[in-house]
Amino acid sequence: MLRLLLAGSFLGSAEALFSGDVPVVSIKGIQGQVDMPLLGLGTWLYNSSVAEGAVTTAFGMGYRHVDTAAAYKNQDGVGRALSKTNLPRDEFFVTSKISGGLSASATEATADQCLEDLGLPYVDLMLIHFPSAWDGNFSGKKYRQEEWKALEAWAKSGKARAIGISHYCSRQLDDILEIATVPVAVNQVQYHVGMAQAGRLSTDDRDYMQSKGVLYQPFSPLCGPCDPPANKELITGKLVTDIGSVYNKTGAQVSLRWLVQQGLPAIPKSSTAVHLKENFEIFDFKLSEDEMSRLSAATSPAVGGGPNPTDSGDCGVTEEEVTLFT
Ligand SMILES: NC(=O)c1ccc[n+]([C@@H]2O[C@H](COP(=O)([O-])OP(=O)(O)OC[C@H]3O[C@@H](n4cnc5c(N)ncnc54)[C@H](OP(=O)(O)O)[C@@H]3O)[C@@H](O)[C@H]2O)c1
Secondary structure, three states: OOOOEEHHHOOOOOOOOOOOOOEEEEEEOOEEEEEEEEEEEEOOOOOOHHHHHHHHHHHHHOOOOOEHHHHHHHHHHHHHHHHHOOHHHOOOEEEEEEOOOHHHHHHHHHHHHHHHHHHOOOOEEEEEOOOOOOOOOOOOHHHHHHHHHHHHHHHHHHHEEEEEEEEEOOHHHHHHHHHEEEOOOEEEEEOOOOOOOOHHHHOHHHHHHHHHHEEEEEEOOOOOOOOOOOEEEEEEOHHHHHHHHHHOOOOHHHHHHHHHEEEEEEEOOOOOOHHHHHHOOOOOOOOHHHHHHHHHHOOOOOOOOOHHHHOOOOOOOHHHHHHOOO
């Protein structure tokens, strides 16, 4: 079993130090609660061989959680790295994603292909990557509901422990909740220091998601896709490095700590060993209330690309206005 600690207990304890262990947050699975480690490794834009190398290095350090997707085209590399660890399947957590806008048969086929590429019998979490197809086609309630129902059926056969969505806004979540027979575990959206005050246009109605029991899972925790220099602000920026100097921690560690201290899992991406190690070492210090407030009050870096439905699933933007990133 995962040697992990509950986020609830960790969050309540100022002095906790968990060498080698990572706290977890519980998400709503198909058959009860599923524990997701609060820290994982992102793999977006990595090819198979970079992903294999990064997962191998990270898991060698103690990471037990990786985030990938069919669209990343690197799941074979992730799978090879996982296989090399020789870890029992219940000792690590894998998230994958299938594209939005898929028919029922394509949903099943794409999700099955993810398992085949990963070389795994099941994933811990399977997400629908986007509320429509990438090109904006197959958008709307009817298509969202069809794909969700097909994903439920697939997961219920034992191929995913939990299922969820990504880039959905509250209206789009409601489409799913109307017909869901298993919990929507997670909505994965862009969220990092700089966005807490960004409002509904950027933050996917976080409170609404959480009121429905859907874990708000941040992606791009270091603002990876932000345009320079904003993509360095959460690493070498004054706000995060000043706070980090109090604890002998780096800016990146402070940025990640701000998320996990709220009970939100962080999935920073790195293929650099020293960065992977740094990102893992965020559970041996605690930010003060004042520091958390200052980080929450930050208004930059803004959401990468500006508030838009591709990053936020913004409900204020109509289906027709959805802009595209591929
Ligand atoms: N659901 C979705 O549609 C979606 C969208 C975007 C992202 N995601 C997920 O979220 C993950 C993370 O987001 P992201 O890939 O956009 O980027 P990110 O994690 O916000 O930032 C990654 C960048 O930060 C650098 N970095 C990482 N740790 C560092 C450290 N300690 N010190 C200095 N630099 C550091 C990395 O470079 P080095 O390699 O040099 O360390 C890389 O350039 C993705 O990989 C993906 O799994 C999901």
